[in-house]
Amino acid sequence: MTPAFAWALCLMGAVVMVSIVLTGAGRAKADFTMADLQAPRAMFERLPAFGQRAVWAQENSWEALTLGAPAMLLCLISGVSSPTAIAAAWIWPGIRCVYLFAYVGNVPPLRGLCWATGVTAVGICYVEGLRAVISAAG
Numbered sequence: 001m002t003p004a005f006a007w008a009l010c011l012m013g014a015v016v017m018v019s020i021v022l023t024g025a026g027r028a029k030a031d032f033t034m035a036d037l038q039a040p041r042a043m044f045e046r047l048p049a050f051g052q053r054a055v056w057a058q059e060n061s062w063e064a065l066t067l068g069a070p071a072m073l074l075c076l077i078s079g080v081s082s083p084t085a086i087a088a089a090w091i092w093p094g095i096r097c098v099y100l101f102a103y104v105g106n107v108p109p110l111r112g113l114c115w116a117t118g119v120t121a122v123g124i125c126y127v128e129g130l131r132a133v134i135s136a137a138g
Helices: 004-029 034-038 040-046 049-078 083-104 108-137
Strands: none
Touching: 004 049, 004 083, 034 040, 049 083, 049 108, 083 108
């Protein structure tokens, strides 16, 4: 069993945590107070531009995790050992981390490239995982 897929899951969890920290930094710049805990989403308009992008980047990070986690689990459970899938598994959280900073830093071309690379990496893992399942069944 290749641990790259488990590591990819753990690292993507870390990327989500970084996105939470960036969102918190945006809230700190908007003078977040204890009263804001009653409705933290209501303060969105008070956030600086980078803080608003951080919120969107955090939401995208959660979406990326829900898209990629099943692919990584499929590869892990089905015993994928393809070098292509292993490379894709390592690329996925790394490129999503770059995506996060490209989003918050407002660098759209880099953000788009990172998004496409991340989706491709996840797609490769789905394909390789399904190949392994089909191969084991036949």
